[in-house]
Amino acid sequence: MTLQERDKKHIWHPLKQHQTHPNSLGIVKAKGCILTDEHGNEYIDAISSWYTCMFGHCNEYIIGKVHQQMQQLDQVMFSDFTHPAAVELSEKLMAILPQNQAKIFFNDNGSTAVESAIKMALQYYFNKGDQRTTFIAFENGFHGDTFGAMSASGLSVYNGPFEDFLINIHRIPVPNGNNHVEILQQLEAIVNNNKVAAFVYEPLVQGAAGMKIHNADGLDAIIKFCQSNNVLTIADEVMTGFGKTGKYFASDYIETKPNIICLSKALTGGMVPMAITSCTQEIYDAFLSNDIAKGYFHCHTYSANPIGCAAAIASIDLLTSEEIQKNIQRVSRSHVEFGEKIKTHAKVKSTRNIGVIFALDLDTNMERYGTLRDLLLSSFMKEGVFLRPLGNTIYIQVPYVITDAQLEKVYTTIEKVLNQL
Numbered sequence: 001m002t003l004q005e006r007d008k009k010h011i012w013h014p015l016k017q018h019q020t021h022p023n024s025l026g027i028v029k030a031k032g033c034i035l036t037d038e039h040g041n042e043y044i045d046a047i048s049s050w051y052t053c054m055f056g057h058c059n060e061y062i063i064g065k066v067h068q069q070m071q072q073l074d075q076v077m078f079s080d081f082t083h084p085a086a087v088e089l090s091e092k093l094m095a096i097l098p099q100n101q102a103k104i105f106f107n108d109n110g111s112t113a114v115e116s117a118i119k120m121a122l123q124y125y126f127n128k129g130d131q132r133t134t135f136i137a138f139e140n141g142f143h144g145d146t147f148g149a150m151s152a153s154g155l156s157v158y159n160g161p162f163e164d165f166l167i168n169i170h171r172i173p174v175p176n177g178n179n180h181v182e183i184l185q186q187l188e189a190i191v192n193n194n195k196v197a198a199f200v201y202e203p204l205v206q207g208a209a210g211m212k213i214h215n216a217d218g219l220d221a222i223i224k225f226c227q228s229n230n231v232l233t234i235a236d237e238v239m240t241g242f243g244k245t246g247k248y249f250a251s252d253y254i255e256t257k258p259n260i261i262c263l264s265k266a267l268t269g270g271m272v273p274m275a276i277t278s279c280t281q282e283i284y285d286a287f288l289s290n291d292i293a294k295g296y297f298h299c300h301t302y303s304a305n306p307i308g309c310a311a312a313i314a315s316i317d318l319l320t321s322e323e324i325q326k327n328i329q330r331v332s333r334s335h336v337e338f339g340e341k342i343k344t345h346a347k348v349k350s351t352r353n354i355g356v357i358f359a360l361d362l363d364t365n366m367e368r369y370g371t372l373r374d375l376l377l378s379s380f381m382k383e384g385v386f387l388r389p390l391g392n393t394i395y396i397q398v399p400y401v402i403t404d405a406q407l408e409k410v411y412t413t414i415e416k417v418l419n420q421l
């Protein structure tokens with residue numbers, strides 16, 4: 001029996017309607033930018049396995065650091081103990097995060113990094129005797145699948161069964177360069193009529209919405225408005241963090257810095273799950289008291305797991321190296337050239353890019369998980385390239401270490417498949 005057949009017996013996959021899509025391809029190996037399936041076919045991983053393995057799969061440097069850590073200290077409780085890997089990681093993060101960040105809180109995944117940020121914001125005000133009940137978020141944002149994170153997400157097509165249980169959110173459009181004034185008016189009305197705890201947003205790029213890029217000055221104006229009206233700002237950098245946009249963090253493009261930042265995905269270079277919620281000293285200080293209940297009683301068993309910390313330390317070493325920074329610039333320049341070329345294609349409506357992120361919209365209306373989208377995905381796979389279209393958007397987010405030849409193959413495959421449409 002193949003892996004695919006054995007899988008069907010006991011496994012329930014995420015984001016899948018098993019009745020219409022019963023098959024999951026067995027992947028048995030990954031190295032650098034290449035995934036190998038159980039039949040020996042190879043695919044270029046052009047979306048870095050959901051934007052995680054930016055330094056290439058099974059990266060030797062990360063493996064080395066993780067291996068050393070495994071022999072030294074595997075796991076220890078983090079509520080009463082600390083350990084060298086957590087301390088070193090906190091120092092390395094502080095060196096690259098926006099300057100106003102002061103404290104690091106550990107989580108296991110992107111959703112709980114956001115969940116934690118939402119709880120921090122609520123308790124920040126609760127501890128000051130100011131109970132707040134509402135949040136602000138962008139239309140079409142995505143922040144994860146736990147209840148708080150799901151509430152903040154505006155991509156709610158699949159949230160139907162849970163809608164009655166979500167927290168209170170007011171939505172604003174993303175800034176497009178022409179709608180500053182209306183957004184600020186809308187914000188004013190929301191803030192005047194509600195007790196707003198925080199604004200949760202994906203800075204500059206909305207990943208799950210289809211790599212939609214918005215206006216940096218407009219975002220800065222929104223953050224400034226929030227902060228001057230005592231609304232905390234939570235930057236969800238789970239997708240954008242660690243070099244994707246060409247800077248360490250998307251918030252580096254924005255003048256006003258967030259009070260809280262959520263990180264995961266590329267944090268460990270795809271080696272193990274881990275997430276971070278960082279915050280300013282001011283947020284942290286609101287939890288200091290002789291009253292135990294004012295502390296932050298949120299904890300995951302694997303908080304600051306040493307193996308995860310070691311993988312993250314190694315990933316930051318790589319990210320900040322000259323070699324990786326040069327690679328990011330190289331991929332970024334190639335995307336610009338490809339954009340110039342493909343934007344005149346008859347099937348292409350528009351293109352956009354920032355850093356190693358590239359996206360094009362097809363000149364058609366497609367369902368997010370419809371038949372044309374399935375056809376595109378399988379056509380790309382037949383050509384040996386793993387790309388995962390979202391609605392009518394085809395996007396690329398390759399590992400920084402992709403070779404020029406591999407990147408060229410991703411581009412020519414997209415062109416070829418578009419020509420066949």
Ligand SMILES: *Cc1c(COP(=O)(O)O)cnc(C)c1O
Binds near residue numbers: 109144207237240264
């Ligand atoms: C992926 C993602 C999340 C959720 O992360 P998980 O690890 O899948 O829970 C949250 N926010 C953004 C912006 C993401 O891209």
